[in-house]
Amino acid sequence: xxxxxxxxxxxxxxxxxxxxxxxxxxxxxxxxxxxxxxxxxxxxxxxxxxxxxxxxxxxxxxxxxxxxxxxxxxxxxxxxxxxxxxxxxxxxxxxxxxxxxxxxxxxxxxxxxxxxxxxxxxxxxxxxxxxxxxxxxxxxxxxxxxxxxxxxxxxxxxxxxxxxxxxxxxxxxxxxxxxxxxxxxxxxxxxxxxxxxxxxxxxxxxxxxxxxxxxxxxxxxxxxxxxxxxxxxxxxxxxxxxxxxxxxxxxxxxxxxxxxxxxxxxxxxxxxxxxxxxxxxxxxxxxxxxxxxxxxxxxxxxxxxxxxxxxxxxxxxxxxxxxxxxxxxxxxxxxxxxxxxxxxxxxxxxxxx
Amino acid sequence: xxxxxxxxxxxxxxxxxxxxxxxxxxxxxxxxxxxxxxxxxxxxxxxxxxxxxxxxxxxxxxxxxxxxxxxxxxxxxxxxxxxxxxxxxxxxxxxxxxxxxxxxxxxxxxxxxxxxxxxxxxxxxxxxxxxxxxxxxxxxxxxxxxxxxxxxxxxxxxxxxxxxxxxxxxxxxxxxxxxxxxxxxxxxxxxxxxxxxxxxxxxxxxxxxxxxxxxxxxxxxxxxxxxxxxxxxxxxxxxxxxxxxxxxxxxxxxxxxxxxxxxxxxxxxxxxxxxxxxxxxxxxxxxxxxxxxxxxxxxxxxxxxxxxxxxxxxxxxxxxxxxxxxxxxxxxxxxxxxxxxxxxxxxxxxxxxxxxxxxxxxxxxxxxxxxxxxxxxxxxxxxxxxxxxxxxxxxxxxxxxxxxxxxxxxxxxxxxxxxxxxxxxxxxxxxxxxxxxxxxxxxxxxxxxxxxxxxxxxxxxxxxxxxxxxxxxxxxxxxxxxxxxxxxxxxxxxxxxxxxxxxxxxxxxxxxxxxxxxxxxxxxxxxxxxxxxxxxxxxxxxxxxxxxxxxxxxxxxxxxxxxxxxxxxxxxxxxxxxxxx
Numbered sequence: 051x052x053x054x055x056x057x058x059x060x061x062x063x064x065x066x067x068x069x070x071x072x073x074x075x076x077x078x079x080x081x082x083x084x085x086x087x088x089x090x091x092x093x094x095x096x097x098x099x100x101x102x103x104x105x106x107x108x109x110x111x112x113x114x115x116x117x118x119x120x121x122x123x124x125x126x127x128x129x130x131x132x133x134x135x136x137x138x139x140x141x142x143x144x145x146x147x148x149x150x151x152x153x154x155x156x157x158x159x160x161x162x163x164x165x166x167x168x169x170x171x172x173x174x175x176x177x178x179x180x181x182x183x184x185x186x187x188x189x190x191x192x193x194x195x196x197x198x199x200x201x202x203x204x205x206x207x208x209x210x211x212x213x214x215x216x217x218x219x220x221x222x223x224x225x226x227x228x229x230x231x232x233x234x235x236x237x238x239x240x241x242x243x244x245x246x247x248x249x250x251x252x253x254x255x256x257x258x259x260x261x262x263x264x265x266x267x268x269x270x271x272x273x274x275x276x277x278x279x280x281x282x283x284x285x286x287x288x289x290x291x292x293x294x295x296x297x298x299x300x301x302x303x304x305x306x307x308x309x310x311x312x313x314x315x316x317x318x319x320x321x322x323x324x325x326x327x328x329x330x331x332x333x334x335x336x337x338x339x340x341x342x343x344x345x346x347x348x349x350x351x352x353x354x355x356x357x358x359x360x361x362x363x364x365x366x367x368x369x370x371x372x373x374x375x376x377x378x379x380x381x382x383x384x385x386x387x388x389x390x391x392x393x394x395x396x397x398x399x400x401x402x403x
Numbered sequence: 404x405x406x407x408x409x410x411x412x413x414x415x416x417x418x419x420x421x422x423x424x425x426x427x428x429x430x431x432x433x434x435x436x437x438x439x440x441x442x443x444x445x446x447x448x449x450x451x452x453x454x455x456x457x458x459x460x461x462x463x464x465x466x467x468x469x470x471x472x473x474x475x476x477x478x479x480x481x482x483x484x485x486x487x488x489x490x491x492x493x494x495x496x497x498x499x500x501x502x503x504x505x506x507x508x509x510x511x512x513x514x515x516x517x518x519x520x521x522x523x524x525x526x527x528x529x530x531x532x533x534x535x536x537x538x539x540x541x542x543x544x545x546x547x548x549x550x551x552x553x554x555x556x557x558x559x560x561x562x563x564x565x566x567x568x569x570x571x572x573x574x575x576x577x578x579x580x581x582x583x584x585x586x587x588x589x590x591x592x593x594x595x596x597x598x599x600x601x602x603x604x605x606x607x608x609x610x611x612x613x614x615x616x617x618x619x620x621x622x623x624x625x626x627x628x629x630x631x632x633x634x635x636x637x638x639x640x641x642x643x644x645x646x647x648x649x650x651x652x653x654x655x656x657x658x659x660x661x662x663x664x665x666x667x668x669x670x671x672x673x674x675x676x677x678x679x680x681x682x683x684x685x686x687x688x689x690x691x692x693x694x695x696x697x698x699x700x701x702x703x704x705x706x707x708x709x710x711x712x713x714x715x716x717x718x719x720x721x722x723x724x725x726x727x728x729x730x731x732x733x734x735x736x737x738x739x740x741x742x743x744x745x746x747x748x749x750x751x752x753x754x755x756x757x758x759x760x761x762x763x764x765x766x767x768x769x770x771x772x773x774x775x776x777x778x779x780x781x782x783x784x785x786x787x788x789x790x791x792x793x794x795x796x797x798x799x800x801x802x803x804x805x806x807x808x809x810x811x812x813x814x815x816x817x818x819x820x821x822x823x824x825x826x827x828x829x830x831x832x833x834x835x836x837x838x839x840x841x842x843x844x845x846x847x848x849x850x851x852x853x854x855x856x857x858x859x860x861x862x863x864x865x866x867x868x869x870x871x872x873x874x875x876x877x878x879x880x881x882x883x884x885x886x887x888x889x890x891x892x893x894x895x896x897x898x899x900x901x902x903x904x905x906x907x908x909x910x911x912x913x914x915x916x917x918x919x920x921x922x923x924x925x926x927x928x929x930x931x932x933x934x935x936x937x938x939x940x941x942x943x944x945x946x947x948x949x950x951x952x953x954x955x956x957x958x959x960x961x962x963x964x965x966x967x968x969x970x971x972x973x974x975x976x977x978x979x980x981x982x983x984x
Contacts, residue, residue, distance in 0.1 A: 112933075118944070119944055120776070153839055159849070170668065174669075246666075280647075280650070280651055281647055284946055284948065288753060288949060289540075291753060292541070293546070309949070313763075315754075395663070
């Protein structure tokens with residue numbers, strides 16, 4: 051029996067020790083939280099100077115991003131050149147970025163400072179309470195739909211979904227000017243849609259007088275033209291270029307522009323307002339380099355915007371780079387996308403399959 | 404003192420019977436622990452997740468049976484599952500037929516172009532799935548497919564003859580792409596086969612075809628079953644070909660429901676796991692069936708104490724058709740896709756080959772790829788990972804096969820099953836389980852190249868097992884017994900008798916694992932970190948950015964490098980171990 055009691059005592063002591071360690075860890079956590087809150091909420095006139103000085107002290111930054119590596123490295127190189135802060139980069143699909151960030155942060159591994167991904171995934175990070183709300187004077191200049199009210203992330207570019215055609219296979223004069231003209235049987239077997247463009251369909255149908263009318267139109271379109279469903283924008287864009295799909299309804303504007311610049315026989319055209327996905331970035335609540343992280347977000351929203359525009363992207367800082375003239379943009383609501391994905395998928399499958 | 408006696412005396416002096424037993428059991432225990440460690444992490448994760456609701460924000464995950472109810476009551480599942488089974492059966496049959504035929508021609512007959520063919524046959528496997536599939540779209544799509552264009556322009560056939568967007572097209576592409584798996588496995592089996600039975604049949608007046616069907620194929624029955632099993636389960640789990648060729652025309656497979664479930668927010672890993680458990684059950688049946696073969700003792704063992712020299716058959720007048728067949732296969736499956744890749748890698752964007760496109764050719768894509776961020780690091784990491792995974796696994800699984808086939812250890816069937824199950828884990832789920840496990844068990848693995856190695860070891864262990872088991876079944880146990888009689892310790896007989904005799908299977912499995920490790924994407928993309936980039940991530944990156952031309956350039960370089968490695972592996976394999984005729 052005394053042996054047993056001794057063991058209990060040992061266990062007890064062990065538990066106490068663990069408790070103390072945990073409490074200490076929580077205390078430092080709380081301390082870190084209050085300091086990042088102060089930095090992120092500071093709006094004084096010397097905000098920028100303070101940020102730069104402290105960021106240089108931190109001397110490092112880790113970025114998880116969904117932006118193509120060739121494009122994002124131009125921005126990080128410019129950031130490194132300006133502030134002398136080296137950026138460590140990890141790149142994955144929007145889902146991988148979300149999975150990695152959530153997995154690591156929940157397991158208590160705090161490597162990441164800035165997370166850059168698509169709107170719905172950023173909104174998911176917000177719901178997981180992993181992002182830091184930030185006040186920046188820059189937000190006033192940003193395209194309205196790219197600034198969520200909680201300020202935990204900010205849209206930095208719009209992924210505009212556009213229709214595009216192969217210039218060898220389709221002449222400009224033949225292009226449909228309205229959605230209705232696409233119901234001409236001459237388009238049968240010539241159209242392509244990206245296979246998981248659930249959010250696009252829901253939003254595009256919303257641009258009709260009523261969503262029901264919109265869905266009815268796309269059902270008719272599906273019956274007359276039998277558009278092929280292709281997995282992924284890269285595939286669809288390349289198939290339009292190779293004339294396998296003469297007319298793609300859902301390709302990314304920037305990719306079309308980049309390929310057109312390279313001389314590929316592809317051109318964009320618009321039917322109705324352009325549908326756009328938001329792409330943005332937020333700072334982790336537990337960022338090990340909070341000053342550098344906030345500085346990088348500001349940098350992306352200012353100098354980064356010029357770089358993005360040069361590379362055919364559509365930046366959100368409309369003061370620096372106004373939207374293409376005459377283009378009406380309808381942004382897919384990330385919050386709604388997160389909640390309705392299942393329904394939207396159902397609608398999409400009912401329409402196109 | 405005779406030679407044997409003196410050897411025995413020396414052995415006894417050096418080690419003693421106790422040390423001999425210890426070494427053997429230590430190795431066996433270590434191997435069992437390693438297998439359990441590798442296989443149980445994802446398996447437990449999968450089972451545990453399948454009973455949990457998704458966690459999101461403040462809502463924690465709780466125990467539930469809903470995932471199973473949902474998975475089995477969904478009316479969508481049955482047709483999807485039917486598609487999967489048709490696809491997998493078709494693929495397995497096609498690749499098995501092709502693989503066996505060419506392996507037989509290559510190993511057992513005096514057909515021309517042998518050496519070159521072995522290395523060239525690996526090429527389809529080397530080409531990343533996306534590229535292989537897209538190059539078949541370029542060749543056989545109804546709209547722009549080269550074959551259809553040629554038929555239309557030369558023979559005036561209006562309607563497209565080939566349509567790659569169909570179940571047949573899917574089976575064709577996947578079957579061709581993975582025929583090297585069957586080819587490698589069957590080659591190994593044919594190589595380790597004592598030809599004396601065939602020769603006796605020949606003497607008794609049997610024709611080549613009679614010998615092939617009634618003797619040769621029956622002797623390699625375990626290899627045929629193993630190859631069918633690998634191909635079947637692999638295609639059930641495969642996603643890329645159905646996604647690229649099936650989706651455009653509405654043919655969906657079972658795995659797409661797994662991906663749909665994971666794609667939701669909050670990510671429904673539980674539902675995906677419940678689906679995956681169903682695959683596990685199916686795979687277990689296959690493994691059980693195979694394990695019954697290995698209990699049949701020495702029925703398939705042709706490598707015995709008697710010396711033999713595998714002598715190739717003289718095909719006689721059949722040499723010409725065989726050569727034609729090989730050339731047609733090489734052109735269709737190896738050279739044409741390679742040329743399509745080469746052509747697109749020299750363009751600025753993909754266009755149908757024509758004279759006007761000729762003067763636009765450039766090497767820009769190669770320059771871009773070589774200067775791509777972190778590409779050097781990725782190639783280096785992948786090379787080390789592939790080499791370590793392949794070498795480690797082939798040695799590890801050689802011991803496992805030995806335990807399963809040679810010992811009467813209780814529960815050895817379970818060991819085989821455990822080591823084979825990772826074959827049907829969806830790569831993404833496997834990656835996720837490893838990521839989460841090593842995030843919480845912080846032993847310094849997460850964020851390094853080690854975690855990727857663990858993923859590869861887990862993912863490709865089943866292949867190592869199948870390659871080794873197939874070869875092991877052909878080796879009669881009397882060889883080891885003689886070694887033991889002559890006083891060799893277990894370690895010595897394993898190292899100097901079993902491994903060299905296993906060589907055909909070891910080399911074939913090694914080559915296979917090297918190639919698939921370099922291509923592995925779905926786990927790598929979750930587990931890599933800055934500094935531990937791998938080649939497949941670069942491939943994925945290029946594809947995601949729509950840089951099809953650069954991707955082709957990368958593919959061309961990969962094919963050339965891996966082709967050389969396979970040639971080298973062949974050459975090394977020929978120089979060491981048991982000499983071949």
